[in-house]
Amino acid sequence: MDLLPDGETAAGGVPGPTTTNAPSAGSGRQDDRRTGHSCSVTCAGRPLLRDLRTSRQNDPEQPADQRSLVSAAHSTGRRTARTNRDGRAVNVLRTDDPHAPTGLVRFYRTVTPAPAICCNGTVDPKLHSLATILDRADARLRSPDSSVRLWPTGFPLIDDVLGGGLRAGALNLLAGPQGQGKTTMALQMARNSVASGRAAVFFSFELDAEGLLQRLIAMESGLIGGIHAPGLTQVRSAFEGNDGKLGGLPERLSGTAGIEAIMRIQGYADRLVVHRSTTTATDIPTMSECIKEVIGETGQPPLIIVDYLQKVKFDDARLSDEESITKITEQLKDLAIDFEAPVMAVAAADKQGLEPGQRMRARHLRGGTALAYEPDVVLIMNTKSDVVARNHLLFDVNGLDKYREWTVITVEKNRQGHDAVELEFRKRFHQGRFETEGKIVAEQLVEERLFADK
Numbered sequence: 001m002d003l004l005p006d007g008e009t010a011a012g013g014v015p016g017p018t019t020t021n022a023p024s025a026g027s028g029r030q031d032d033r034r035t036g037h038s039c040s041v042t043c044a045g046r047p048l049l050r051d052l053r054t055s056r057q058n059d060p061e062q063p064a065d066q067r068s069l070v071s072a073a074h075s076t077g078r079r080t081a082r083t084n085r086d087g088r089a090v091n092v093l094r095t096d097d098p099h100a101p102t103g104l105v106r107f108y109r110t111v112t113p114a115p116a117i118c119c120n121g122t123v124d125p126k127l128h129s130l131a132t133i134l135d136r137a138d139a140r141l142r143s144p145d146s147s148v149r150l151w152p153t154g155f156p157l158i159d160d161v162l163g164g165g166l167r168a169g170a171l172n173l174l175a176g177p178q179g180q181g182k183t184t185m186a187l188q189m190a191r192n193s194v195a196s197g198r199a200a201v202f203f204s205f206e207l208d209a210e211g212l213l214q215r216l217i218a219m220e221s222g223l224i225g226g227i228h229a230p231g232l233t234q235v236r237s238a239f240e241g242n243d244g245k246l247g248g249l250p251e252r253l254s255g256t257a258g259i260e261a262i263m264r265i266q267g268y269a270d271r272l273v274v275h276r277s278t279t280t281a282t283d284i285p286t287m288s289e290c291i292k293e294v295i296g297e298t299g300q301p302p303l304i305i306v307d308y309l310q311k312v313k314f315d316d317a318r319l320s321d322e323e324s325i326t327k328i329t330e331q332l333k334d335l336a337i338d339f340e341a342p343v344m345a346v347a348a349a350d351k352q353g354l355e356p357g358q359r360m361r362a363r364h365l366r367g368g369t370a371l372a373y374e375p376d377v378v379l380i381m382n383t384k385s386d387v388v389a390r391n392h393l394l395f396d397v398n399g400l401d402k403y404r405e406w407t408v409i410t411v412e413k414n415r416q417g418h419d420a421v422e423l424e425f426r427k428r429f430h431q432g433r434f435e436t437e438g439k440i441v442a443e444q445l446v447e448e449r450l451f452a453d454k
Contacts, residue, residue: 151303151342154192157423157438162377163416166303166342171333171374175347176381177360181407181429182346183207186305187215188433189344194268199302201273201294203287205311209274214239215432220261222431229257231430271298283313284331291339301341306332308346310366326370333374347371359387359446362412378413384424389444407434408441
């Protein structure tokens with residue numbers, strides 16, 4: 001559907017405001033009596049009858065669900081506009097901007113949505129012409145407060161492989177055997193994203209909000225003070241009040257990097273929201289409502305973390321576990337698309353399909369093939385000592401212990417760029433974090449470890 005301004009002259013001139021009569025039946029012509037602008041609305045080249053009720057930007061009763069309509073016209077004249085994140089016009093003016101593409105006219109209008117009827121019935125609001133999408137992308141790039149399309153993970157190597165970070169509308173899967181640090185990695189990605197100015201919501205089926213906060217304080221302390229900063233054990237003792245000190249957190253963490261860590265967290269605390277999720281109550285509709293609340297509070301779509309996918313509630317006695325997980329995966333993808341935000345879902349391994357010392361792959365995920373095919377990005381975590389070839393250990397008696405300190409992240413699937421990329425990051429689990437500066441794996445990796453621990 002296109003909204004085309006009428007009355008443009010060949011030279012790009014625009015007539016002044018006029019008072020028009022009601023449209024004739026079937027003409028497709030709609031008149032805006034509040035602004036005097038006249039326009040033709042078409043669908044597939046045919047008139048589209050629609051009640052365009054334009055409202056002023058400063059109207060206090062303007063509905064919250066208003067959106068702007070963008071049109072491209074045949075004229076050589078130019079208009080430019082700025083829009084805020086929800087699409088409302090904040091400035092409409094005519095200009096001779098030399099950077100504006102020749103032959104393209106943009107007209108941004110704030111309207112109240114109304115049912116649109118065409119020759120084929122009601123127009124699907126999710127149906128967009130390529131011209132509309134092109135204009136929307138161009139407007140977003142030109143606007144100083146353009147909508148967010150990328151959420152950085154804060155791990156430079158991962159961001160480089162993913163083309164800058166996690167993308168709006170993408171379902172990302174983070175998987176690995178038990179004890180690999182999947183929750184730690186997901187939380188650190190959320191922390192890094194909100195620290196850069198984005199928002200995030202963490203649906204936690206594993207830890208309560210206070211447990212996640214303890215990890216965040218230990219993580220921030222490590223990022224500030226290095227490996228000798230307070231660890232998770234010390235922070236937990238301060239929270240539980242059994243560290244032999246008196247007072248609140250500032251007194252119990254005084255003299256350490258924990259104080260600065262708390263101050264840093266306060267800087268982004270409003271943009272990182274934790275939802276204590278349960279398998280008996282937290283389903284996809286519940287998540288959707290929570291995400292709407294986060295968007296209302298932060299003014300931007302959040303990075304959506306689900307820890308973890310197989311625990312999301314889905315009640316249908318007719319479906320097997322594998323079919324239920326398939327449905328959940330599909331609905332998480334829909335969440336990403338509907339909210340134009342990335343979803344990072346943590347996934348568990350199928351214990352029956354993964355033997356000790358065996359390298360985990362997407363086929364080992366608990367829940368069937370949908371976990372391999374539905375996501376846009378699949379990241380698989382393995383301890384390096386489990387997947388490194390034996391020849392790297394023959395002449396290094398300490399090699400096994402050294403490799404246990406590293407996690408290998410395999411980019412097994414990546415619709416945004418390269419896949420089959422092997423990256424490694426050093427574990428700092430005593431501080432609930434990974435070193436953000438990783439490296440590309442140089443050693444040969446195998447599918448199954450060929451040696452046994454002594």
